[in-house]
Amino acid sequence: MTLRLASFGMRGYxxxxxxxxxxxxxxxxxxxxxxxxxxxLARDTRYSSPMLHAAVASSLISCxxxxxxxxxxxxxxxxxxxxxxxxSGGVSITGGHHxxxxxxxxxxxxxxxxxxxxxxxxxxxxxxxGDFLRKxxxxxxxxxxxxxxxxxxxxxxxxxxxAKAIKNAxxxxxxxxxxxxxxxxxTTFARQxxxxxxxxxxxxxxxxxxxxxxxxxxxxxxxxxxxxxKGQVGFVLSSDMGRMSxxxxxxxxxxxxxxxxxxxxxxxxxxxxxxxxxxxxTRTIDDVVRRHNSRLVKTPVGQAYIVxxxxxxxxxxxxxxxxxxxxxxxxRGFDGFLMMGLVLEAMVVGGKPLSELLNALPRYHIxxxxxxxxxxxxxxxxxxLKERLYExxxxxxxxxxxxxxxxxxxxxxxxxxxxxxxxxxVISESESRELAEKRVEMMLRLIGSVI
Amino acid sequence: MxxxxxxxxxxxLKVAVSGVRGVVxxxxxxxxxxxxxxxxxxxxxxxxxxxxxxxxxxxLMIEQAxxxxxxxxxxxxILAGIAPTPTLLMLVPSLGARGGIAITASHNPGDxxxxxxxxxxxxxxxxxxxxxxxxxxxxxxxxxVEETLIKKVRFEKYPTENHFKRIxxxxxxxxxxxxxxxxxxxxxxxxxxxYSPIFLDAMLGCDIYPIFDTPSGRFEREPEPLPQHLxxxxxxxxxxxxxxGFAQDPDGDRLAVVDDKGRPIGEDLTLxxxxxxxxxxxxxxxxxxxxxxxxxxxxxxxxxxxxxxRTRIGEINVAEAMLKNDAVVGGENIGGIMISxxxxxxxxxxxxxxxxxxxxMRDQSVSEIIGSLPSFSIYRGKVAIRPELAPIIIRHxxxxxxxxxxNMLDGLFxxxxxxxxxxxxxSNTESVMRxxxxxxxxxxxxxxxxxxxxxxxxxxxxxx
Numbered sequence: 001m002t003l004r005l006a007s008f009g010m011r012g013y014x015x016x017x018x019x020x021x022x023x024x025x026x027x028x029x030x031x032x033x034x035x036x037x038x039x040x041l042a043r044d045t046r047y048s049s050p051m052l053h054a055a056v057a058s059s060l061i062s063c064x065x066x067x068x069x070x071x072x073x074x075x076x077x078x079x080x081x082x083x084x085x086x087x088s089g090g091v092s093i094t095g096g097h098h099x100x101x102x103x104x105x106x107x108x109x110x111x112x113x114x115x116x117x118x119x120x121x122x123x124x125x126x127x128x129x130g131d132f133l134r135k136x137x138x139x140x141x142x143x144x145x146x147x148x149x150x151x152x153x154x155x156x157x158x159x160x161x162x163a164k165a166i167k168n169a170x171x172x173x174x175x176x177x178x179x180x181x182x183x184x185x186x187t188t189f190a191r192q193x194x195x196x197x198x199x200x201x202x203x204x205x206x207x208x209x210x211x212x213x214x215x216x217x218x219x220x221x222x223x224x225x226x227x228x229x230k231g232q233v234g235f236v237l238s239s240d241m242g243r244m245s246x247x248x249x250x251x252x253x254x255x256x257x258x259x260x261x262x263x264x265x266x267x268x269x270x271x272x273x274x275x276x277x278x279x280x281x282t283r284t285i286d287d288v289v290r291r292h293n294s295r296l297v298k299t300p301v302g303q304a305y306i307v308x309x310x311x312x313x314x315x316x317x318x319x320x321x322x323x324x325x326x327x328x329x330x331x332r333g334f335d336g337f338l339m340m341g342l343v344l345e346a347m348v349v350g351g352k353p354l355s356e357l358l359n360a361l362p363r364y365h366i367x368x369x370x371x372x373x374x375x376x377x378x379x380x381x382x383x384x385l386k387e388r389l390y391e392x393x394x395x396x397x398x399x400x401x402x403x404x405x406x407x408x409x410x411x412x413x414x415x416x417x418x419x420x421x422x423x424x425x426v427i428s429e430s431e432s433r434e435l436a437e438k439r440v441e442m443m444l445r446l447i448g449s450v451i
Numbered sequence: 452m453x454x455x456x457x458x459x460x461x462x463x464l465k466v467a468v469s470g471v472r473g474v475v476x477x478x479x480x481x482x483x484x485x486x487x488x489x490x491x492x493x494x495x496x497x498x499x500x501x502x503x504x505x506x507x508x509x510x511l512m513i514e515q516a517x518x519x520x521x522x523x524x525x526x527x528x529i530l531a532g533i534a535p536t537p538t539l540l541m542l543v544p545s546l547g548a549r550g551g552i553a554i555t556a557s558h559n560p561g562d563x564x565x566x567x568x569x570x571x572x573x574x575x576x577x578x579x580x581x582x583x584x585x586x587x588x589x590x591x592x593x594x595x596v597e598e599t600l601i602k603k604v605r606f607e608k609y610p611t612e613n614h615f616k617r618i619x620x621x622x623x624x625x626x627x628x629x630x631x632x633x634x635x636x637x638x639x640x641x642x643x644x645x646y647s648p649i650f651l652d653a654m655l656g657c658d659i660y661p662i663f664d665t666p667s668g669r670f671e672r673e674p675e676p677l678p679q680h681l682x683x684x685x686x687x688x689x690x691x692x693x694x695x696g697f698a699q700d701p702d703g704d705r706l707a708v709v710d711d712k713g714r715p716i717g718e719d720l721t722l723x724x725x726x727x728x729x730x731x732x733x734x735x736x737x738x739x740x741x742x743x744x745x746x747x748x749x750x751x752x753x754x755x756x757x758x759x760x761r762t763r764i765g766e767i768n769v770a771e772a773m774l775k776n777d778a779v780v781g782g783e784n785i786g787g788i789m790i791s792x793x794x795x796x797x798x799x800x801x802x803x804x805x806x807x808x809x810x811x812m813r814d815q816s817v818s819e820i821i822g823s824l825p826s827f828s829i830y831r832g833k834v835a836i837r838p839e840l841a842p843i844i845i846r847h848x849x850x851x852x853x854x855x856x857x858n859m860l861d862g863l864f865x866x867x868x869x870x871x872x873x874x875x876x877x878s879n880t881e882s883v884m885r886x887x888x889x890x891x892x893x894x895x896x897x898x899x900x901x902x903x904x905x906x907x908x909x910x911x912x913x914x915x
Contacts, residue, residue, distance in 0.1 A: 014595075014597060014598040014601070015523075015595040015596050015597035015598060015600075016595065016597075019523065019595060020485050020489075020519040020520060020522075020523045021482055021485055021486055021489070021520075023519075024481060024482045024485055024516065024519075025482060028482070046598065047598045047599060047601050048598045048601050050522075050603070050604065051518070051519050051522040051523060051601055052519070054515040054516070054518045054519040054522075055485065055515070055516065055519035057512075057515050058481040058484075058485070058512050058513070058514075058515035058516040058519065059481050059482070059516075061481070061511075061512040061515075062475075062476070062480060062481045062512060100598060100599070101597055101598045101599075103598070134476040134477070134480060135476050136474070136475060136476035136477065136562055137474075137475050137476065137507070137508055137509050137561060137562035137564075138508070138562070139476075140475070140476070140508065140509055140512060143511070206598070206599075
């Protein structure tokens with residue numbers, strides 16, 4: 001049981017749950033939902049992505065959709081392009097931050113954001129009913145390969161970051177796009193911002209040379225030689241360019257939690273406003289937002305929730321502790337290129353190397369763990385936990401925005417059933433490592449006893 | 452073609468030995484194509500599988516679905532793009548592929564499409580193998596491969612190269628080139644539009660007059676090259692004083708001929724001409740034809756002392772009979788010309804080549820050549836019946852004839868002497884018995900059909 005269907009996408013294990021036949025039905029449901037509209041289609045470089053691309057294209061054509069094929073293209077670039085191309089939506093085929101063998105379809109709405117829940121549920125209803133729009137020969141759709149979308153994207157991106165300042169600094173930057181969808185575009189990006197690029201894992205390939213999830217452990221390759229190549233910063237990305245972690249000039253692989261923190265600190269210094277994050281992101285964010293006298297809004301975990309809260313609260317910046325950020329004024333999606341640009345700008349404008357920017361942040365000890373379980377067990381476990389809160393002793397508050405978060409003055413621990421994997425994720429953050437360890441162990445023990 | 456509102460029973464999916472056919476958007480969907488491709492990949496095993504299509508607008512959509520289906524079970528799709536069905540049949544063994552899928556509804560209307568399954572030997576899969584394939588399909592339990600075992604798509608850039616090379620090494624292209632024949636070619640907006648003008652002009656040195664030669668798949672004439680659909684071709688032949696006119700069906704397996712006077716000669720005589728040239732100038736041996744083919748072929752074969760074997764209707768049945776009987780040439784009465792040494796499959800290109808060679812070598816016109824054959828006429832009739840009466844009718848009529856004159860391979864075929872026969876079979880598409888007869892004149896053929904129609908009516912009456 002590896003298939004996961006959410007309102008904004010379908011994810012599964014190739015050769016097991018991700019059967020092209022189901023993928024085609026899901027794509028047909030989306031094509032039906034858009035009433036055979038214009039759809040942008042992009043994929044990453046995973047071995048199974050061309051197959052899914054063929055399946056999705058075929059299915060969308062059968063619904064009468066006008067498919068604009070972007071080929072290998074990162075999800076955020078597709079999200080950005082939906083509105084300029086006047087499309088009804090988009091489908092991005094990507095393994096994202098998942099390991100070998102996984103792949104997914106992300107559905108993008110007409111506004112460029114992950115399909116909002118109401119629309120997504122309609123897609124699921126159509127999928128389950130199997131009642132698809134089916135055009136006859138004279139009215140089927142078409143596929144057209146498009147190009148030039150990257151130029152438009154980078155031109156607009158350059159207006160949201162201080163490209164000139166970055167250019168003048170003549171930086172040397174390492175980028176590891178995981179052999180994924182970002183590969184064809186990082187040289188253009190480097191030219192646009194005028195830095196010297198040292199690419200790592202920068203040839204498009206379905207083979208994953210490291211862990212797919214950007215985090216310190218997956219940054220070890222880069223960390224081992226950044227000093228030798230005199231790199232001033234290193235960026236480690238997921239296959240879809242949606243998540244990012246960083247390596248400092250001294251070779252420190254930083255927690256992906258600080259990607260958003262560094263960006264928030266800089267963006268708020270430039271233009272204060274409402275910030276949106278999820279309920280299990282580092283409290284560094286709380287501190288940073290408070291420091292800039294801004295307001296922080298918390299949502300359940302997931303890009304779709306962040307976008308929707310940004311709209312509701314007129315937020316200027318959104319992001320998650322998993323290593324993602326978006327500026328809704330630029331793009332309604334987590335965007336690796338934007339994140340890299342903002343971090344570079346923060347370094348250049350502040351005149352400080354990344355290590356110093358990191359040191360200037362209030363930093364906590366954060367520990368992330370997970371417990372394998374069936375999906376029903378996972379949600380059930382969280383329910384049971386709520387009945388046993390007394391076991392945590394004196395606490396300073398609870399937050400049930402998504403799963404269960406327990407707050408203390410000196411830290412928090414959060415448990416939630418993953419939407420995309422058969423696990424319960426536990427995150428614990430405290431001022432001391434021992435305390436964080438203690439609380440994560442306690443939570444894991446409790447989950448173990450209720451499963 | 453019916454309107455999109457009401458779903459006509461005739462538009463339902465047809466799953467048969469000849470493939471999986473349906474109306475796109477009604478009964479034939481990409482999902483179905485992907486599933487059948489998965490079943491086919493499972494059935495032939497991991498390895499290369501050739502995929503080609505005709506010019507229908509839905510071809511690319513179905514091709515993409517087939518690609519995904521094949522990749523999911525570990526096969527390597529080899530895309531031939533828009534290519535004639537005979538080309539695909541030949542490609543499969545020449546590329547050492549496990550099999551092939553031709554995406555074509557052949558002569559069916561433009562809003563149909565279909566998958567036709569090709570075995571590793573380059574022939575359509577036989578009935579028993581097709582049953583096996585459908586069992587795999589109905590089981591819906593395909594061995595999906597994990598991501599690292601998914602194979603990349605390969606492309607066959609020049610799919611007809613091998614096909615045309617075989618034809619040109621079979622005939623004498625120099626003889627054809629020297630004559631600079633004036634040829635009108637009606638590609639029917641099918642695959643021929645991409646290949647026939649080049650084949651006739653560059654390879655056979657003909658002076659060509661192409662019509663319906665955009666590969667749009669939007670058929671400007673009826674897709675089946677029946678005599679009544681060849682008006683435009685006849686006109687072009689007459690206006691330009693062409694030596695001959697050819698017409699192809701959308702996937703390029705069937706051929707029709709218009710003579711130098713602009714008259715369609717009929718599909719039976721088209722076949723007879725090709726058989727004649729093969730036996731006369733190339734090789735002598737057994738001829739295999741499907742049951743209701745004109746005796747013109749028998750007359751031609753008799754001139755060279757060659758045996759004729761009648762087989763069940765359907766390309767694979769004729770092909771298998773050809774292999775079994777070591778036949779040199781054969782075909783079907785729908786203008787399907789099959790030459791063993793080129794490839795035992797219906798091929799309009801082989802047909803055009805040998806017929807042009809015949810004109811070049813004989814220095815005679817098409818009408819003169821045909822004029823030297825006795826005249827034949829085929830008359831077709833039908834009687835409405837309740838389908839369950841069909842076996843009773845056939846059994847009854849069968850017993851009124853000597854066993855030696857009977858062929859029961861496909862319905863009931865009765866040899867009625869020198870130049871005539873009658874063929875009675877139940878239609879696969881309507882609740883009727885089809886009664887077809889051949890004789891030396893239209894009147895006598897009609898008389899035969901009338902007498903069997905009367906006999907059938909009596910049997911129906913007695914079984915009321």
